[in-house]
Amino acid sequence: MIDVQRLRVLRSVAEHGSFNRAAAALRLTPSAVSQQVAALERSLGAQVVARSTRGVALTPAGRIMVGAAESVAAELQHARQQVDRLGSGRTQLTVATFTSGGRLLLPAAFERLTAAHPDTVVHVRECEPEDSLPLVRRGAVDLALAYHFDGPLPGRLGPGSGLEWIALLDDPLHVVLPERHPLAGREAVEIAELAAEPWVLGCLKTEAYLRRYAERAGFDPDVRGTTTDYFFARSLVAAGMGISLVPSIALDPQVPGVRAVPITPPAPTRHLGVAVLRRRAHGRTATLLEALQAGAAAVAG
Numbered sequence: 001m002i003d004v005q006r007l008r009v010l011r012s013v014a015e016h017g018s019f020n021r022a023a024a025a026l027r028l029t030p031s032a033v034s035q036q037v038a039a040l041e042r043s044l045g046a047q048v049v050a051r052s053t054r055g056v057a058l059t060p061a062g063r064i065m066v067g068a069a070e071s072v073a074a075e076l077q078h079a080r081q082q083v084d085r086l087g088s089g090r091t092q093l094t095v096a097t098f099t100s101g102g103r104l105l106l107p108a109a110f111e112r113l114t115a116a117h118p119d120t121v122v123h124v125r126e127c128e129p130e131d132s133l134p135l136v137r138r139g140a141v142d143l144a145l146a147y148h149f150d151g152p153l154p155g156r157l158g159p160g161s162g163l164e165w166i167a168l169l170d171d172p173l174h175v176v177l178p179e180r181h182p183l184a185g186r187e188a189v190e191i192a193e194l195a196a197e198p199w200v201l202g203c204l205k206t207e208a209y210l211r212r213y214a215e216r217a218g219f220d221p222d223v224r225g226t227t228t229d230y231f232f233a234r235s236l237v238a239a240g241m242g243i244s245l246v247p248s249i250a251l252d253p254q255v256p257g258v259r260a261v262p263i264t265p266p267a268p269t270r271h272l273g274v275a276v277l278r279r280r281a282h283g284r285t286a287t288l289l290e291a292l293q294a295g296a297a298a299v300a301g
Contacts, residue, residue, distance in 0.1 A: 004259070006040040007069035009033055010048060014066045018055040031083040040065070054133075070137045071162040077173065093284050094123040096132035096144040100230065100250040101272050104299065105168075109291035116287050129275075136275050137163060142285050144274040145292065147171070149209050150269060164278050166289065168296035171270040173253065174260040176237050176244040191263060195219035198242035201226045202233035202250070210245050213268055233260055249299070272296065 005141035012022040013033065023030045041048055058066060058236070093113070097106060107244060110122055125132070125141060132144035145168075153165050177184045183193065191213050199221050201207045207226050214221045224242055227233050230250040238245050238257035247270045251260050274289060 002043060002068075003073060006036045006043075007065065007072060009036040010040060010062065011066055011069040011073070013037060013049060013056060014058055014062070016271070053174045067162060073084050073138055075139065084286050091117070091119060091284060092121045092123060093288065094099065094125065094141040095288070096127055096135050096141045096146075098128055098145065098147060099126060100134075100144050100247065101147060102126065104249045105272075105292055105295045108295050109288055111293075112291035113284065117284050120284055133163065133275050136277060137253045139277070143274050143289065146275055147270050147272045149271070163275050165181055165273050165275055166293070167271065168292060169249075169272040169300055170264065171247045171249050171272055173209075173245050173247050173268040173270065174262055176234050176246050176251075176258050177235060178240060178243075179257055179259045181243070181259070183261065186261055186264045188264045190217075191268075192217040192219070194243065195221075199220070199223045199225075200233050200236040200242045202230035202244060202246060203228065206245050209268055215290070231255065258294045 009026065012026050013019060016022045016025055018224065019033045019037075023033045026033065037049060043060065044065070046061040047059050048065055049056040050059055092154045093121075095106065113122065113289065114120055125135070127135070129144070129146035129148065132141065132146055134142045135141045153246070167213070175183075175189055183189050195214070195217065199207075199210065201210065201223060204226055207223055210221055210223075222242075225233075225236060227236070230244075230246050233244045234246065234251075234255040236242070238255055246260065249272075274292060276285060276289065
């Protein structure tokens with residue numbers, strides 16, 4: 001029998017990268033943490049961490065057990081929530097989302113959910129994928145509406161993660177130009193044509209993404225401002241500060257004085273989807289997922 005407390009300790013060691021930091025987070029002594037990990041290794045008959053002067057690293061067996069620890073923690077959290085809800089007679093559903101995706105897809109999806117399950121109380125937590133996916137993994141939220149750019153899926157969504165990723169919608173990015181810009185009347189532009197332009201961006205991730213595409217096109221972008229709001233970034237474009245790179249679904253509401261122009265393929269694209277615990281996509285969660293898929297299909301159409 002594997003001790004759940006030992007799994008919890010191993011999970012903390014993996015998260016913090018050392019026995020000392022894990023001990024501080026768990027309010028234990030480093031010796032107690034080391035003893036718990038050693039006891040887990042004895043029960044498994046396998047080494048779960050590799051110790052060195054630079055800290056600790058998970059072995060292949062350790063990665064398997066951390067995945068199991070996260071699944072167990074999520075199941076226990078879910079069970080606790082179910083027990084807490086027994087007395088209320090109502091079911092709660094908690095959804096994590098990023099701003100533009102939530103604004104586009106969640107209102108209609110919530111209407112469909114509450115029509116099918118009127119006793120459901122919905123809670124929303126706004127956060128980026130790097131924060132929302134761990135919440136799903138821990139069982140703190142039921143699902144996360146999230147995104148990733150070209151490349152691997154967000155967070156640790158590989159085998160053993162305990163999470164399932166359901167793709168919803170591709171969201172190509174557009175270049176936003178002042179309406180008097182020489183390229184504003186074009187049907188599409190190439191990234192390389194924008195090499196001499198100053199940029200004002202609406203997201204730190206967008207800046208990193210732009211730099212990747214600019215490097216492929218052979219230039220280093222002149223980024224003069226990065227905000228946390230695409231509407232604000234487009235307002236700065238209208239004021240003549242530069243141009244911007246904005247996902248399609250973040251182009252509403254419109255900003256006077258600017259024009260959004262598609263980028264020629266291969267265009268930078270953001271991919272929207274839902275992360276949910278495996279085996280958890282049933283009941284109200286399944287209803288909400290179906291509503292999100294229907295909404296995404298309508299947008300794509």
